[in-house]
Amino acid sequence: MGKITQCLGALAVAIAVVASVPAGAQQTQGDPASTQAQRQETQPLNNAPVWRDVRSGTPGVTTVQGVETGVLVQSGGETWRQIREPIAFWGGLLVAVSVLGLALVHLVLGPLGPGGAPSGRLIRRFSAADRHAHWLMAICWVVLAITGLILSLGKTVLLPVLGYPVFAWVASMAKTLHNFTGPILVVAVPWLFVRFIRDNGIGIEDLKWLLKLPGLYKGHFYPSHRFNAGEKVQFWIALVLISTVLTVTGLILVFPNIGQGRATMQISSTIHMIAAYLSIAISLLHIYLGTIGVTGAFSGMRYGYVDEAWAKHHHELWYQDVAAGKARESFAQPGEGPPEEAGQPGKMRPA
Numbered sequence: 001m002g003k004i005t006q007c008l009g010a011l012a013v014a015i016a017v018v019a020s021v022p023a024g025a026q027q028t029q030g031d032p033a034s035t036q037a038q039r040q041e042t043q044p045l046n047n048a049p050v051w052r053d054v055r056s057g058t059p060g061v062t063t064v065q066g067v068e069t070g071v072l073v074q075s076g077g078e079t080w081r082q083i084r085e086p087i088a089f090w091g092g093l094l095v096a097v098s099v100l101g102l103a104l105v106h107l108v109l110g111p112l113g114p115g116g117a118p119s120g121r122l123i124r125r126f127s128a129a130d131r132h133a134h135w136l137m138a139i140c141w142v143v144l145a146i147t148g149l150i151l152s153l154g155k156t157v158l159l160p161v162l163g164y165p166v167f168a169w170v171a172s173m174a175k176t177l178h179n180f181t182g183p184i185l186v187v188a189v190p191w192l193f194v195r196f197i198r199d200n201g202i203g204i205e206d207l208k209w210l211l212k213l214p215g216l217y218k219g220h221f222y223p224s225h226r227f228n229a230g231e232k233v234q235f236w237i238a239l240v241l242i243s244t245v246l247t248v249t250g251l252i253l254v255f256p257n258i259g260q261g262r263a264t265m266q267i268s269s270t271i272h273m274i275a276a277y278l279s280i281a282i283s284l285l286h287i288y289l290g291t292i293g294v295t296g297a298f299s300g301m302r303y304g305y306v307d308e309a310w311a312k313h314h315h316e317l318w319y320q321d322v323a324a325g326k327a328r329e330s331f332a333q334p335g336e337g338p339p340e341e342a343g344q345p346g347k348m349r350p351a
């Protein structure tokens with residue numbers, strides 16, 4: 001204990017000396033270094049003058065070159081730590097409520113149907129490039145969401161269950177995976193944007209679709225073009241807005257030596273956390289609808305084809321364009337379609 005007190009005393013005096021160097025402005029209350037040294041003698045570990053100096057953020061003098069190298073302890077770090085805790089709490093709650101809410105919707109209302117018996121005629125809905133762009137983004141996103149949640153909430157949720165030895169390994173794996181996967185979004189976000197921007201224009205039909213949303217679960221689909229207003233929310237909010245914010249703030253955090261100071265990193269970290277929790281909540285809904293929530297949607301993105309009945313039911317205006325030969329997408333040729341083992345309804349008849 002005596003040794004620790006001595007060490008802290010030495011640290012406090014060292015801080016006092018560093019902090020006092022540019023002190024032209026601090027001379028009003030006497031020599032800060034000696035005030036601090038004196039306080040350290042009389043009240044060790046309760047050296048208010050030292051910590052007042054630390055919090056002032058006034059840089060000291062050092063020969064080390066770089067951003068803020070003269071600032072030994074940056075007071076904003078404590079503010080950042082205090083802000084992080086409620087964000088992690090409310091963000092974690094948002095994710096938990098989203099998962100439980102979707103589970104409840106699924107149990108009570110079940111999946112949205114394919115819209116009648118499959119006709120057996122397939123439409124090629126997504127090209128290979130569409131699907132590759134989408135799955136690159138989706139795979140990165142899933143890795144980032146899981147590892148991000150481990151980094152943000154793991155200490156509270158996983159540590160008590162796993163114990164220190166296992167959690168240390170899990171957390172370090174999560175950090176490495178997160179740091180290496182994040183920068184891939186620099187390619188994945190613009191690629192998906194370029195593939196789908198053409199069919200994500202917003203019009204009055206989208207507003208009407210949103211207003212008719214409650215009818216969806218009674219089986220009345222309001223006609224939409226290739227993508228409905230719900231999907232456009234995923235495109236504009238989750239992809240364009242939030243994923244861009246996450247990518248930019250993530251790069252600021254993962255490459256700390258590009259000239260940014262600690263305050264920039266603290267602000268980036270805070271924005272990154274808020275954006276991440278929002279993205280997880282919105283994308284959970286998208287993933288639910290893209291897998292078990294809408295029958296037939298997943299195989300559309302997996303193999304590229306949807307049945308004519310599905311298209312008519314879910315995207316009637318797009319279906320009419322396809323039937324009239326006005327859309328870029330078209331009916332599949334005989335022999336075209338998902339592989340035999342996919343076994344999904346409405347598979348194209350062999351040529």
Ligand code: HEM
Binds near residue numbers: 125233286300
């Ligand atoms: C496991 C994760 C995911 C699954 C299973 C999934 C599933 C799907 C499916 C099935 C579709 C096609 C829907 C249709 O035919 O209308 C789709 C479309 C789309 N997905 Fe995902 N998705 C995932 C993650 C993501 C993520 C993370 C993003 C972006 C942040 C994203 C952005 C999009 C976009 C932009 C579209 C096209 C709809 C539009 O442009 O409005 N997806 N997804």
